[in-house]
Amino acid sequence: MTETRFSGQTAIITGGESGIGRSTAVLMAEWGAKVYLTDIRQLPENTARYQELGISRSTGDVREEAVLQQLVDRAVAETGRLDLLVNNAGVGMVKPVTEVTEEDWDFCMGVNLKGAFFGCKHAIRQMLKGDGGSIVNVASNAGLLPRAHDPLYSTSKQAVVGMTKSLALCHAKDRIRINAVCPGPVGETGMMDADIEKADDSDQFIHDVIHASPGAAAWNRMITPEEVAESIAWLCSDAALMVTGTMLAIDGGKSLGVPPAS
Numbered sequence: 025m026t027e028t029r030f031s032g033q034t035a036i037i038t039g040g041e042s043g044i045g046r047s048t049a050v051l052m053a054e055w056g057a058k059v060y061l062t063d064i065r066q067l068p069e070n071t072a073r074y075q076e077l078g079i080s081r082s083t084g085d086v087r088e089e090a091v092l093q094q095l096v097d098r099a100v101a102e103t104g105r106l107d108l109l110v111n112n113a114g115v116g117m118v119k120p121v122t123e124v125t126e127e128d129w130d131f132c133m134g135v136n137l138k139g140a141f142f143g144c145k146h147a148i149r150q151m152l153k154g155d156g157g158s159i160v161n162v163a164s165n166a167g168l169l170p171r172a173h174d175p176l177y178s179t180s181k182q183a184v185v186g187m188t189k190s191l192a193l194c195h196a197k198d199r200i201r202i203n204a205v206c207p208g209p210v211g212e213t214g215m216m217d218a219d220i221e222k223a224d225d226s227d228q229f230i231h232d233v234i235h236a237s238p239g240a241a242a243w244n245r246m247i248t249p250e251e252v253a254e255s256i257a258w259l260c261s262d263a264a265l266m267v268t269g270t271m272l273a274i275d276g277g278k279s280l281g282v283p284p285a286s
């Protein structure tokens with residue numbers, strides 16, 4: 025049976041050209057949503073599939089509020105509504121605190137937090153005019169359990185978690201749901217590929233990343249972007265109508281604590 029869960033609905037996805045964002049855009053369009061995506065770049069390998077699915081693409085930097093405002097306004101002008109937003113655009117930042125520059129701060133917090141915050145602002149502005157909506161912020165397992173090796177990234181994702189809860193509490197009365205997913209380690213993503221490329225020993229790095237998550241270790245693989253997209257789509261859908269302010273870990277138990285010795 026064809027899945028039509030999002031038929032007649034309009035969705036915006038940021039950072040939709042690769043990894044988790046690409047899988048989410050494709051899945052939500054396959055399930056009937058009219059998808060508008062924005063990203064800082066456009067990848068030619070997506071063109072045929074996105075055209076086939078009627079996905080509308082634009083280039084823009086989520087650090088600029090105007091980009092998000094215009095995207096919401098365009099989606100509403102063309103479809104008359106906005107039902108769903110996935111704040112997915114994000115960047116990694118692996119540096120000890122002593123090496124983090126002000127520029128690094130502005131970059132990482134700008135994409136990961138400011139972009140998500142102003143995405144929420146403009147989506148909520150529109151959703152308040154209609155009959156509510158659903159927003160999913162892509163945080164990270166680092167948003168649940170901060171990590172030692174990337175304090176700035178961990179800070180940005182912890183802030184996304186706090187923002188998600190605050191907005192969820194404020195707007196449940198308006199039928200606007202705001203949740204977050206906290207994935208990782210996710211393979212086949214630009215973020216993970218960049219870390220693998222930087223590693224001195226890429227095989228050892230991949231082994232270590234997988235074994236930092238008990239579930240990933242049990243399956244001997246990373247989480248896939250499609251697995252994250254399925255959870256995002258579920259949170260967006262009416263199947264999760266009473267779910268708001270939830271941080272859904274998709275991390276094979278990584279953020280639960282210290283696993284048993286193997």
Ligand code: NAD
Pocket residue numbers: 038039040041042043044045062063064065084085086087112113114115116135162163164165206207208209210211212213214215216
């Ligand atoms: P990715 O690099 O494949 O995807 C990120 C996308 O965001 C890219 O298409 C990139 O071009 C876009 N982007 C970056 N800066 C942007 C900007 N300023 N404006 C607009 N678009 C921008 O990596 P991914 O892993 O799919 O990342 C998606 C989200 O998942 C991020 O928020 C990331 O923090 C989060 N995440 C990833 C992992 C992982 O293991 N890969 C784990 C936890 C959380």
